[in-house]
Amino acid sequence: MSGRFQFLRQGLRAAQQTPAFARNASTSAPQSAAARVALSNRTAVALSLVSAGTFAWYSALYGNPLVPEAKAEGAADHGLHPAAYPWAHKGPFETFDHASIRRGYQVYREVCSTCHSLDRVAWRNLVGVSHTVDEAKAMAEEIEYEDGPDSEGSMFQRPGKLADYMPRPYANEEAARAGNAGALPPDLSLMTKARHGGADYVYALLTGYVDPPAGVEIREGLNYNPYFPGGAIGMARVLYDGLVEYDDGTPATTSQMAKDVVSFLAWAAEPELDQRKKMGMQATIILSGLLALSIWTKKFKWAPIKSRKIVYNPPAAKH
Numbered sequence: 202m203s204g205r206f207q208f209l210r211q212g213l214r215a216a217q218q219t220p221a222f223a224r225n226a227s228t229s230a231p232q233s234a235a236a237r238v239a240l241s242n243r244t245a246v247a248l249s250l251v252s253a254g255t256f257a258w259y260s261a262l263y264g265n266p267l268v269p270e271a272k273a274e275g276a277a278d279h280g281l282h283p284a285a286y287p288w289a290h291k292g293p294f295e296t297f298d299h300a301s302i303r304r305g306y307q308v309y310r311e312v313c314s315t316c317h318s319l320d321r322v323a324w325r326n327l328v329g330v331s332h333t334v335d336e337a338k339a340m341a342e343e344i345e346y347e348d349g350p351d352s353e354g355s356m357f358q359r360p361g362k363l364a365d366y367m368p369r370p371y372a373n374e375e376a377a378r379a380g381n382a383g384a385l386p387p388d389l390s391l392m393t394k395a396r397h398g399g400a401d402y403v404y405a406l407l408t409g410y411v412d413p414p415a416g417v418e419i420r421e422g423l424n425y426n427p428y429f430p431g432g433a434i435g436m437a438r439v440l441y442d443g444l445v446e447y448d449d450g451t452p453a454t455t456s457q458m459a460k461d462v463v464s465f466l467a468w469a470a471e472p473e474l475d476q477r478k479k480m481g482m483q484a485t486i487i488l489s490g491l492l493a494l495s496i497w498t499k500k501f502k503w504a505p506i507k508s509r510k511i512v513y514n515p516p517a518a519k520h
Contacts (some may be wrong), residue, residue: 214257216413222251232359235446246269253496281427283398283405294482296475297468303331304447305465308458311445313389316381316436325363330468344368382422386433393463400463407459410438 289298306327314360324341328334346368349356361368370378370386378385392398405428413425413432423433438453447453468474472477 230512236488264386268280279428280432281409283401283428286401286404288400288467289464290474293478296478297330299331300449301461302468304449304451304458305468306331306460306462307447308440308445308462309465310387312439312458313462314367315370316377316386318371318386318388319367319390320369320388320424321366321467323364324361324368326469326472328363331465334363341365381437386436390468391470392468400467404459404463404467407440407462408456451501 289295289301290331324337325335327340332340341363344361344365345358346365348359348362351357371380374385379488393403396402398405406426409426409428410424411427413419417425417432419433423435424437424485425432426434440458442454445453445458453455
């Protein structure tokens with residue numbers, strides 16, 4: 202009997218607690234809804250602030266993309282846009298003209314290297330591209346490089362090696378500015394990648410020297426080139442017909458020398474271009490084959506499943 206009464210008392214106690222639980226649930230429901238609304242509002246405000254901050258940051262860097270800006274400058278301040286030239290290495294299936302690279306290095310060595318450096322190109326990089334091993338070694342040995350220290354702690358001069366990088370025309374930046382009326386000749390290692398227009402811009406710059414038009418005054422010591430931003434450039438025209446004598450007998454016209462040296466600079470800025478195109482073609486062929494194989498496998502596996510016919514034969518009624 203005591204067990205039965207205990208069971209009844211537990212049932213009554215549970216029945217008495219049920220309304221209180223229901224009341225708590227009913228009173229807490231509005232509170233949770235209000236909390237959800239407040240959380241949604243805070244999230245919307247935070248996202249709005251992030252969006253507004255991102256737009257303000259972009260506008261500060263690049264200008265407002267929705268409102269056209271009025272600038273007190275003309276097209277001459279940005280330089281004349283160069284034409285698009287049909288470079289041998291321009292297309293996806295084309296490679297560098299290595300004969301042009303060899304001639305372009307000759308133009309750089311005899312003309313451009315007096316002011317411009319080529320810090321990222323070593324003598325060994327020319328091997329197999331424009332020169333043989335013996336030719337590159339001979340050119341490197343013509344230059345004296347400082348090395349050391351020796352066993353006595355002194356620096357010494359030695360002939361260049363294939364591992365050495367091409368020498369700079371000036372010892373430091375101050376000497377370069379002093380020799381060029383305060384202007385600093387840039388390094389040409391990445392020039393075709395660092396300028397808008399790339400190889401087209403460099404070619405147009407080298408061949409675009411003309412007399413300034415009427416009304417345009419060029420300060421003393423500067424030269425007029427419409428392709429250079431602002432039109433006034435410190436570098437004078439350096440390429441003239443017959444300035445160099447090519448070993449292969451190619452006529453050294455101004456346009457030919459400009460084309461060759463730009464081809465050389467394009468290779469110097471991107472020496473892996475031919476290899477990258479080759480690898481891209483190999484990857485395209487392999488992936489295309491795998492895609493065709495996967496399509497065939499999918500059709501082979503799913504063809505019997507999609508073409509099957511399911512027939513339901515109900516059991517015959519028994520009489």
